[in-house]
Amino acid sequence: MKIPLLDLQAQLQHLQDDLISAITRVVKSTRYIQGPEVSALEEEIADYCNVRYGVGVSSGTDALLIALMALGVGPGDRVLTSPYSFFATLGVILRVGAVPVFADIDSKTFNIDSVKVAEILRSDRDKTIKAIIPVHLYGQCADMTEIMNLAGEYEVPVIEDAAQAIGAEYPFVVNGTVVIKRAGSMGLCGCLSFFPSKNLGGIGDGGMVITGDKVFAEKLALMRNHGAQPKYFHKMVGGNFRLDPIQAAALRVKLPYLDGWHSKRAENAARYNTLFAETSLLADNTIALPASVYERKDNYKGKNHHIYNQYILRVKRRDALRDWLMDNDIGCEIYYPVPLHRQECLKDYAEFSCPQAEKAAGETIALPIYPELTPEMQAFVVEKIVEFYTCN
Ligand SMILES: *Cc1c(COP(=O)(O)O)cnc(C)c1O
Numbered sequence: 001m002k003i004p005l006l007d008l009q010a011q012l013q014h015l016q017d018d019l020i021s022a023i024t025r026v027v028k029s030t031r032y033i034q035g036p037e038v039s040a041l042e043e044e045i046a047d048y049c050n051v052r053y054g055v056g057v058s059s060g061t062d063a064l065l066i067a068l069m070a071l072g073v074g075p076g077d078r079v080l081t082s083p084y085s086f087f088a089t090l091g092v093i094l095r096v097g098a099v100p101v102f103a104d105i106d107s108k109t110f111n112i113d114s115v116k117v118a119e120i121l122r123s124d125r126d127k128t129i130k131a132i133i134p135v136h137l138y139g140q141c142a143d144m145t146e147i148m149n150l151a152g153e154y155e156v157p158v159i160e161d162a163a164q165a166i167g168a169e170y171p172f173v174v175n176g177t178v179v180i181k182r183a184g185s186m187g188l189c190g191c192l193s194f195f196p197s198k199n200l201g202g203i204g205d206g207g208m209v210i211t212g213d214k215v216f217a218e219k220l221a222l223m224r225n226h227g228a229q230p231k232y233f234h235k236m237v238g239g240n241f242r243l244d245p246i247q248a249a250a251l252r253v254k255l256p257y258l259d260g261w262h263s264k265r266a267e268n269a270a271r272y273n274t275l276f277a278e279t280s281l282l283a284d285n286t287i288a289l290p291a292s293v294y295e296r297k298d299n300y301k302g303k304n305h306h307i308y309n310q311y312i313l314r315v316k317r318r319d320a321l322r323d324w325l326m327d328n329d330i331g332c333e334i335y336y337p338v339p340l341h342r343q344e345c346l347k348d349y350a351e352f353s354c355p356q357a358e359k360a361a362g363e364t365i366a367l368p369i370y371p372e373l374t375p376e377m378q379a380f381v382v383e384k385i386v387e388f389y390t391c392n
Helices: 007-027 036-048 060-070 088-095 114-122 144-154 214-223 244-276 319-325 355-363 375-391
Strands: 054-057 079-082 099-102 129-133 159-163 169-174 177-182 190-192 206-211 311-315 364-367
Touching: 007 036, 007 114, 007 244, 036 054, 036 060, 036 190, 036 206, 036 214, 054 060, 054 214, 060 088, 060 159, 060 190, 060 206, 079 088, 079 114, 088 099, 088 375, 114 129, 114 144, 129 159, 144 169, 206 214, 244 311, 244 375, 319 364, 319 375, 355 364
Parallel strands: 079 099, 079 129, 159 190
Antiparallel strands: 054 206, 169 177, 190 206, 311 364
């Protein structure tokens, strides 16, 4: 049985006709830049994420970049983030000329450890940290209550990297009361990616910044269009960060299915958990399951506490297991093999000690979790993993 890590063909079967008519609609409209499809998607995504404004941009990376640019972060500034993420989170900090500061991750969630965030902010006496970028890795929110409390105390804006977590819910505590918030709606802004492998993926690149701040939203909207208002009059330097209307139209076809896909992914995760629990791999600590930490916290039993963009195991002999799965036609991936603070492009920067991120980089592996994955396929994946540890 051949099982890919992600099967977009399976999703396309139901959507092909609607996608093609959406594309045709854009083609026939001749509105090829910005226009009604982009504004409609911005409203629909903002609604979905429970925020007031959405600003469509060219990618998740550009969403992060434009957010830093709009905050005026640049040379001489530092930005606090997680060492365990996709490179874009670091790349944008370097591209605006700022210097990254890394707070190590929590060993269970793989998200930034708020205790470390507190230590670093406390030691930032010159107040050179101008933004915090927590990453909601794999589809589960970072500890935003703590992070927002610290951000408030030290007056540092928070840009949520929600590229992997659209719609993920979090029990946010305000004045002792739990309010369910969606990823990207807790900081100053949240950055979404519509890269095809995210839970809501376009038919190419796309992204969005969501925010509740009207002034910030207006600034983002100018900056994605070279800072022009009106046309040819430039108040500030932005760039061409516009979202393509064909992508917007395609994403509008897919958005109504998103909650259903989240549920399927969560069901698949629960099924893997049960299947693994029936083996000896958990008891002898050969593998550890993903921790869904908000599932029962504060009596919150909502469904999207983890949207499982990735289902990640921590395993022994990771590289050998990866080779074995590949040899058996089972798709898998390492997210991520080198933590950000160890990337070669940072060799001239100060060294950071992030032992948890380094450990994770050597032990994590992603298994297929896409919505159309069948129980038979999952049983086969688990069977092959058991076989690896018993025969090798
Ligand atoms: C995918 C991703 C991005 C970048 O999004 P693109 O749309 O690919 O530019 C940024 N951060 C994280 C955590 C991601 O997973």
